[in-house]
Structure formats: structure tokens, C-alpha cells
Amino acid sequence: MLSGAVTNRYTQGLFKFAEQQQAVDKVDESLKLLADVLGAHPKLQDILNHPLIDADSKANAITNVFGEALDPLVARFVKVLLNRGRGGYIAAIYERFHALAQAAKGELTVEVQSAMPLAEEQLQEIEKHLSASLNKKVRASLHVDPDLIAGCRIRVGDRVIDATIRGALAQFSQKLVSGATKEGTL
Structure with missing residues (x-):
């Protein structure tokens, strides 16, 4: 079960940093791409959630699948999530981030x-x-x-x-x- 507190903590941190970098729209688009692909390909999500696959292998899988399509900030953020065993939170983080990005634009x-x-x-x-x-x-x-x-x-x-x-x-x-x-x- 995903924790709303964990989702909010990671999302708030990413959103604040993206605002500082003036990259909210790019990060939003990149997170959407990532969440859409993970939703369409549950086996990739299973890899990210698998406890026996190390974080570096998971990050390499993301790099191999997305290459340059992901914004570098999102790629680094995903590595942090994977290193902390939070790969299952990506879709929830995207939903929350998108809501924050929309709210910031009214x-x-x-x-x-x-x-x-x-x-x-x-x-x-x-x-x-x-x-x-x-x-x-x-x-x-x-x-x-x-x-x-x-x-x-x-x-x-x-x-x-x-x-x-x-x-x-x-x-x-x-x-x-x-x-x-x-x-x-x-």
C-alpha cells in the first residue's frame, strides 16, 4: 500500500526543485511519459518493484527504455526513488506533481x-x-x-x-x- 505522506514528501521536493530550475513543464511531461509507459507495461513496473533486483539494474532498465526522452532531472529523481525502494510511487508522484503544476498555473x-x-x-x-x-x-x-x-x-x-x-x-x-x-x- 502506497503512503500518501511519502508521495507528498517526494512530490513536494521535486516540485520545489523544478520551480527553482524553471523546469516544471518539462518535468511534468517527463513524469507523464514515465507513468504512462509504466501503466501500459506492467512488467516494467514489476521490475522496478522487485526486491531482488538492485537499484542500479533498475535505473539501467529505465535508461535503456527511455534514453534521452526523460528530462535529466526526472532521470536523477527516479534513481533516487529506486535507491530508496520507492519505484512503485512513480505514478502517484506524477499525479500529485501534475496537480501541483496545474494549480501553479491556475x-x-x-x-x-x-x-x-x-x-x-x-x-x-x-x-x-x-x-x-x-x-x-x-x-x-x-x-x-x-x-x-x-x-x-x-x-x-x-x-x-x-x-x-x-x-x-x-x-x-x-x-x-x-x-x-x-x-x-x-
Whole structure:
């Protein structure tokens, strides 16, 4: 299980150093590349997590896979993580770093789940309304989930705005169940 405190400590250190070097965007892009590849190739992540493979061999594997594609700061950071047995934290660190980088620019990415694909205009309208209410430049990431039946669910950090038929049915069902347990009801 990954520790949020460990993730935050490493991310904060990397972010502060990247700010000093004026390399936040480059580091963000490099971490995204690294996290995406590790997510797409679980065997590479397994190598980084394997307790019997030494840190130098793991670092060499990263160098062989990514070569010059990784920003030198990220390559050094990954070596530090691997030397400390924290290779499993890379994806979590990227997510946190990306959120910090966006916040520093006054941006926010929200996840929009929809029962059906949305037109670009609809997505832009959602971004416009959320930008106005949150006072940030909002970018929407769309995911289609037919199980929602109709409507959409918007996730902003830890908050969820559920405007789906599935959500409405679940709320209605909960009200029926809780109402039926009161005295004098069926």
C-alpha cells in the first residue's frame, strides 16, 4: 500500500526543485511519459518493484527504455526513488506533481463521465461553467460509461457532481428504503 505522506514528501521536493530550475513543464511531461509507459507495461513496473533486483539494474532498465526522452532531472529523481525502494510511487508522484503544476498555473482538470459521447461544444460548455464557478481554467477529460444510463457525473478532486439517471435511481431507492423503516410505513 502506497503512503500518501511519502508521495507528498517526494512530490513536494521535486516540485520545489523544478520551480527553482524553471523546469516544471518539462518535468511534468517527463513524469507523464514515465507513468504512462509504466501503466501500459506492467512488467516494467514489476521490475522496478522487485526486491531482488538492485537499484542500479533498475535505473539501467529505465535508461535503456527511455534514453534521452526523460528530462535529466526526472532521470536523477527516479534513481533516487529506486535507491530508496520507492519505484512503485512513480505514478502517484506524477499525479500529485501534475496537480501541483496545474494549480501553479491556475488550471484544473476535471473528469467528466457521460453515458454517451458528448459533442465538443457540450464539453466546452461544461468547462466554461466550471471555470466560472471555480475561478480556474478547467480542462475536462471525458470518459464514456454506458452504465450511467443517461446524464453525466463530474469529478472535481474529491467532490462529485452526479447528474446521472443511475445516480438519481440510487438516491430514490435509498429514500424508499429509509422511508420504509420509519414507524407507520409499509
